[in-house]
Amino acid sequence: MTETLFRGARLLDPASGLDTTGELLVRDGAIADLGQALGRPDGAEVVEAAGLCLAPGLVDLRAATGEPGAEYRETIASLAEAAAAGGITTLCALPDTDPPLDDPALVQFILRRGEATGSIALLPYAAATRGCEGKEIAEYGLLREAGAVAFTDGRRAIASARVMRLALSYARAFGSFVVQHPEEPTLAAGGAATEGELATRLGLPGIPAMAEALMVRRDIALARLTGGHVHFAHVSTAAALAEIRAAKAEGLAVTCDTAPPYFDLNETAIGDWRTYAKLSPPLRPEDDRQAVAAALADGTVDAIASDHQPRDADDKRQPFAQAEAGGAGLATLLAVTLARVHAGELSLLHALDLLTARPARLLGLPVGRLSRGAPADLVLFDPERGWQVKAGQLPGKAQNSPFDGRALEGRVVGTWKAGRRVFGA
Amino acid sequence: MSFSYPVLPDGHLLAIEGLEPPHIGALLELAESYALLNRSGKTQRDLLKGRTLINLFFEDSTRTRTSFELAGKRLGADVINMSVSTSSVNKGETLLDTAATLNAMHCDLLVVRHGQSGAPALLSQKVSASVINAGDGTHEHPTQALLDALTIRRRKGRLEGLAVAICGDVLHSRVARSNIHLLTTMGARVRVVGPPTLIPAEAGRLGVEVFHDMRAGLAGADVVMMLRLQRERMSAGLVPSPREFFRFYGLDRAKLALAKPDAIVMHPGPMNRGIEIDSAIADDPERSVIGEQVEMGVAVRMAVLDVLARDLRRNA
Numbered sequence: 226m227t228e229t230l231f232r233g234a235r236l237l238d239p240a241s242g243l244d245t246t247g248e249l250l251v252r253d254g255a256i257a258d259l260g261q262a263l264g265r266p267d268g269a270e271v272v273e274a275a276g277l278c279l280a281p282g283l284v285d286l287r288a289a290t291g292e293p294g295a296e297y298r299e300t301i302a303s304l305a306e307a308a309a310a311g312g313i314t315t316l317c318a319l320p321d322t323d324p325p326l327d328d329p330a331l332v333q334f335i336l337r338r339g340e341a342t343g344s345i346a347l348l349p350y351a352a353a354t355r356g357c358e359g360k361e362i363a364e365y366g367l368l369r370e371a372g373a374v375a376f377t378d379g380r381r382a383i384a385s386a387r388v389m390r391l392a393l394s395y396a397r398a399f400g401s402f403v404v405q406h407p408e409e410p411t412l413a414a415g416g417a418a419t420e421g422e423l424a425t426r427l428g429l430p431g432i433p434a435m436a437e438a439l440m441v442r443r444d445i446a447l448a449r450l451t452g453g454h455v456h457f458a459h460v461s462t463a464a465a466l467a468e469i470r471a472a473k474a475e476g477l478a479v480t481c482d483t484a485p486p487y488f489d490l491n492e493t494a495i496g497d498w499r500t501y502a503k504l505s506p507p508l509r510p511e512d513d514r515q516a517v518a519a520a521l522a523d524g525t526v527d528a529i530a531s532d533h534q535p536r537d538a539d540d541k542r543q544p545f546a547q548a549e550a551g552g553a554g555l556a557t558l559l560a561v562t563l564a565r566v567h568a569g570e571l572s573l574l575h576a577l578d579l580l581t582a583r584p585a586r587l588l589g590l591p592v593g594r595l596s597r598g599a600p601a602d603l604v605l606f607d608p609e610r611g612w613q614v615k616a617g618q619l620p621g622k623a624q625n626s627p628f629d630g631r632a633l634e635g636r637v638v639g640t641w642k643a644g645r646r647v648f649g650a
Numbered sequence: 651m652s653f654s655y656p657v658l659p660d661g662h663l664l665a666i667e668g669l670e671p672p673h674i675g676a677l678l679e680l681a682e683s684y685a686l687l688n689r690s691g692k693t694q695r696d697l698l699k700g701r702t703l704i705n706l707f708f709e710d711s712t713r714t715r716t717s718f719e720l721a722g723k724r725l726g727a728d729v730i731n732m733s734v735s736t737s738s739v740n741k742g743e744t745l746l747d748t749a750a751t752l753n754a755m756h757c758d759l760l761v762v763r764h765g766q767s768g769a770p771a772l773l774s775q776k777v778s779a780s781v782i783n784a785g786d787g788t789h790e791h792p793t794q795a796l797l798d799a800l801t802i803r804r805r806k807g808r809l810e811g812l813a814v815a816i817c818g819d820v821l822h823s824r825v826a827r828s829n830i831h832l833l834t835t836m837g838a839r840v841r842v843v844g845p846p847t848l849i850p851a852e853a854g855r856l857g858v859e860v861f862h863d864m865r866a867g868l869a870g871a872d873v874v875m876m877l878r879l880q881r882e883r884m885s886a887g888l889v890p891s892p893r894e895f896f897r898f899y900g901l902d903r904a905k906l907a908l909a910k911p912d913a914i915v916m917h918p919g920p921m922n923r924g925i926e927i928d929s930a931i932a933d934d935p936e937r938s939v940i941g942e943q944v945e946m947g948v949a950v951r952m953a954v955l956d957v958l959a960r961d962l963r964r965n966a
Contacts, residue, residue, distance in 0.1 A: 420851045421851050422851070422852040422856070424851065425827075425852055425853065425856065426667065427767055427789060428767035428786070428787050428789030428824060428827060429768075429787075429788075430788075433851075498768035498771055498772060542746055542772075543745070543766075543772075544745070544766030544767065544768050544769040544772055545766070545767060545768045546766055546767060546768075
C-alpha cells in the first residue's frame with residue numbers, strides 16, 4: 226500500500242465546483258480522500274503544496290505522435306515525457322500516422338506503447354476512413370473493441386459529403402463520434418496562410434477563413450440528417466463558432482475543441498516568415514482570435530486540446546509555403562490557457578474544466594475529476610510562476626513551438642499518473 | 651555621391667515594403683547617375699574590385715541575371731552565376747546547404763531568385779553576404795520596381811501624383827507588389843486592373859484602387875504597366891482562355907486610347923504577345939518604354955550594389 230498526502234494545496238475540481246485549500250490523500254493509485262486536516266497516515270509520503278494548485282491531470286483531446294512512421298519527430302516515449310511536463314495524464318493520439326491506424330492491431334499497438342511509458346493514458350483515435358484517404362469508412366466496431374477512442378482522419382478533412390454521412394451514421398451503432406478537421410479542402414489546397422491583407426503582402430497563397438465555416442455548416446447538416454455526433458477539432462474562426470453555437474442551441478450532437486494558438490496568437494505571428502507559427506488551420510486575424518477566446522468563456526467550446534503536431538528542424542527550416550504546418554503544444558497547454566485566466570476572461574475553474582472534466586465527459590472516461598475513488602491523475606501547478614518558452618529547451622523531442630519566446634505565467638510543478646509521480650522532483 | 655545615412659539600413663535589399671521615401675529617392679538619384687555614366691560609355695571598375703557577387707538563380711531568368719551580371723562587372727566585381735535547377739532541389743532543403751557553401755566561399759553580394767516567397771529572407775539570416783532579392787515567389791521583385799520607377803521618372807519627371815495602372819495577373823505578380831509599395835510610398839495613385847480571380851485578397855488595403863473593367867481602369871492613366879500572364883494560370887482555371895483574356899484585359903489600341911495621350915506603356919518582360927499585349931503597342935516607340943526599362947535595369951542594379959558595398963566597407 227502506497228500513500229501520498231498533499232497538504233496546503235488549493236484543490237480545484239471543475240466537475241464539482243470545488244475550489245478550497247485543503248488536503249488530498251492518494252492510496253494505491255486512487256484518490257482516497259480529500260478535505261480539511263485528513264491527518265497523516267503512517268508511512269505516507271507528504272507533498273507540501275502551500276500556494277500551489279492541485280487539479281485533475283489534463284485530458285488532451287488531440288495530439289499527434291511521430292510513431293509509427295516519423296519517430297525522428299516524436300516517439301511515444303518522448304511524447305509521454307512532454308505530456309507529463311505539461312501536466313497531461315490522458316492524451317488522445319491522432320491516427321494519421323504511417324501507417325494510418327485503420328486496423329485493430331495498430332490500435333492495440335499504440336495502446337501497448339502508451340502503457341509501456343507508465344506515465345500517460347494514451348488513447349488512440351482510429352482512422353475514420355481506410356488509410357485516412359476519405360473514401361471508405363473503416364471497421365468502427367472492431368476498432369472500438371480494440372480500444373479506439375473515436376474516429377477521425379486527423380489532419381485531413383473528410384471531404385466527401387457521402388462518406389461523412391456514412392461515417393456519422395455508422396458510428397452511432399457503436400456509441401461513438403467522428404472528429405472532423407473542418408476545412409473545405411478544395412478551397413484550402415496549396416494555401417499557406419489565411420487569405421487577406423497579410424498573405425497578400427507576404428505573397429503567400431491564401432486559404433479563405435470561410436473554408437472552415439463552410440465545412441462546419443455542411444457537417445452540421447449531416448449530423449442533423451443522420452443523428453450522428455460530429456466533433457470539430459481546432460475551431461479557429463468566428464463564423465464556424467457561430468454555426469456550432471446555433472447547432473448546440475438546436476440540440477444537435479455537435480461538439481468542438483480549440484487549441485491555444487487560436488486564442489493566444491493571431492496571424493501576425495507569421496510575419497517575417499516565422500514557420501514555427503505555420504499551423505493547420507492557419508492563424509487567423511485578431512477578430513477571430515477574440516471570437517475563439519469569447520467562445521471559451523460562453524461554453525461553445527467543449528475542450529481545449531494541445532493540437533500537438535511534432536515537426537523537426539528540417540520540416541520547418543524552409544521557405545514558408547514549403548515548410549510543414551504544425552506546432553508543438555504539450556508543454557505550453559496549461560500556461561497558455563492560464564493567460565486567459567490572468568487576463569480576467571475565464572475563471573480558473575472554468576479554464577480547468579475545458580482541460581479536464583469536459584473532455585473526459587466527452588470521451589466517457591472516469592478521469593478529469595477530484596473525487597473519492599477516481600484515479601489519482603493529478604497536476605500540481607504554480608499559477609503565478611513565470612517562465613519563457615524557448616524552442617530547444619522544451620521537454621520531449623518536438624521543439625516547434627509557435628509560442629517560442631512567449632513569456633508565460635503558470636508552471637507545472639508535478640504530475641502524478643495513478644498516484645505515481647511522473648514529473649517534477 | 652555620398653549619403654550621410656545607410657540607404658538600405660538592414661544591409662540587404664529583400665523588399666520594397668518598409669523602405670521610406672528618402673531611401674527610394676536616394677537609390678533613384680544614384681541610379682540616374684549610373685544611367686548617364688552607362689550612356690557615356692565610361693565604367694567604374696574599381697568600386698567593387700575584389701568583391702565577389704554570386705547570382706544564385708533557382709528559377710530560370712535570362713534578363714534579370716544578365717542585368718545583375720553586367721551591373722556587377724561594370725563596377726569591377728568578380729561575378730559568378732549559379733543556376734540551381736528546381737527539379738534537383740529537394741524543396742528548400744538545399745537552400746540552407748547552399749547558404750553554408752556560399753559562406754565558405756566568402757561571397758560579398760548575393761543575388762537570389764527563388765520560386766518561394768520569403769526564400770531570400772531565409773537565406774539572409776544564414777549567410778554573411780548582403781542579399782539582394784531578384785524575385786521571390788509571389789512576394790517581391792524590388793529591383794524591378796526601382797527600374798520601373800526610374801524609367802517613369804525619366805519620362806514623366808516625377809512619380810508623385812501620377813496615375814499608374816497595373817494590369818493583368820496581379821495575384822501572382824511579385825512585380826506588381828513591389829511596384830505597388832514603391833509607387834504608393836512615393837505618392838503616385840496606383841490602380842490595379844484585372845479579373846477578380848487574378849486580384850489578391852484585400853488589395854485595396856495596399857493603398858490601391860481596384861478595377862475589373864480595364865477601360866475604366868485605364869481612363870486618364872499616365873502609365874500603363876502590363877504584367878505577364880503565366881500559361882499555367884489558364885490550366886488552373888483562373889482564366890478561361892487566352893482569347894477571352896486578351897479581349898477583356900489585353901492591351902490594344904482601343905483600350906490604350908482611354909489613357910492620357912502621352913501615357914507610356916511598360917512591361918517587365920518576357921511578353922506574351924497577343925495575350926496581355928498587342929504587338930503593335932509593344933513595338934510602338936512612341937508609347938512603349940520596354941527597351942528603356944531594360945537599360946534602366948542595369949543602372950538601378952549598379953546603384954543597389956554600390957549602396958550595399960558602401961555598407962560592406964563600413965562594416966569591414
